[in-house]
Amino acid sequence: MSDPASPELKTLVEHMLVAIGEDPQRDGLLRTPERVAKSLEYLVSGHQQQIDEIVNGALFKEDCDEMVLVRDIEFYSLCEHHMLPFYGKVHVAYIPDGKVIGLSKLPRIVDVFARRLQVQERMTVEIARAVQEALGAKGVAVVSEASHLCMMMRGVAKQASSTTTSCMLGSFRSDPRTRAEFMSLISRN
Ligand code: ZN
Numbered sequence: 001m002s003d004p005a006s007p008e009l010k011t012l013v014e015h016m017l018v019a020i021g022e023d024p025q026r027d028g029l030l031r032t033p034e035r036v037a038k039s040l041e042y043l044v045s046g047h048q049q050q051i052d053e054i055v056n057g058a059l060f061k062e063d064c065d066e067m068v069l070v071r072d073i074e075f076y077s078l079c080e081h082h083m084l085p086f087y088g089k090v091h092v093a094y095i096p097d098g099k100v101i102g103l104s105k106l107p108r109i110v111d112v113f114a115r116r117l118q119v120q121e122r123m124t125v126e127i128a129r130a131v132q133e134a135l136g137a138k139g140v141a142v143v144s145e146a147s148h149l150c151m152m153m154r155g156v157a158k159q160a161s162s163t164t165t166s167c168m169l170g171s172f173r174s175d176p177r178t179r180a181e182f183m184s185l186i187s188r189n
Helices: 007-019 032-043 051-055 105-114 120-135 176-187
Strands: 059-061 068-079 085-095 099-101 139-148 163-170
Touching: 007 032, 051 105, 051 120, 068 105, 068 120, 068 139, 068 176, 085 105, 085 120, 085 176, 099 120, 105 120, 120 139, 120 163, 139 176
Parallel strands: none
Antiparallel strands: 059 099, 068 085, 085 139, 139 163
């Protein structure tokens, strides 16, 4: 974040301001290209992050084979169709196979895939696969619930709608009881 914004991106934002009929030289907008460029770079910084580096050292041998669930992980992403935010929460569960992961790592894995241009369906699958790969778990389940500003602010303006996507791997896919337990745990208040 402390690096200066890409000059190319700054220039593009300046052009964009002109294209929408603004004057980039007016007071309030003088530093806007710099701010927008930096904020955009941050919002898509997940592309540069490696899951191995995040997981590194946070896998622990454990005999437990009961479901581990982290609920309500907040996320903010950008829809790749409009470059507008979509945001909400993600629930991540897995059934360990001899290894558990430090719980704070799951939200960080979510951020890696949220901080890029995304579609919600793909983000959900990518999180599930990354957790599965890192842990070699018996099963992984990810459900995401999101509000999309591209729907809320424009066009249809469906402000109360939310979108849910899910990805079930391993025993969550093959065993309806495991899946049902997960679904009941995440729907509990
Ligand atoms: Zn969109």
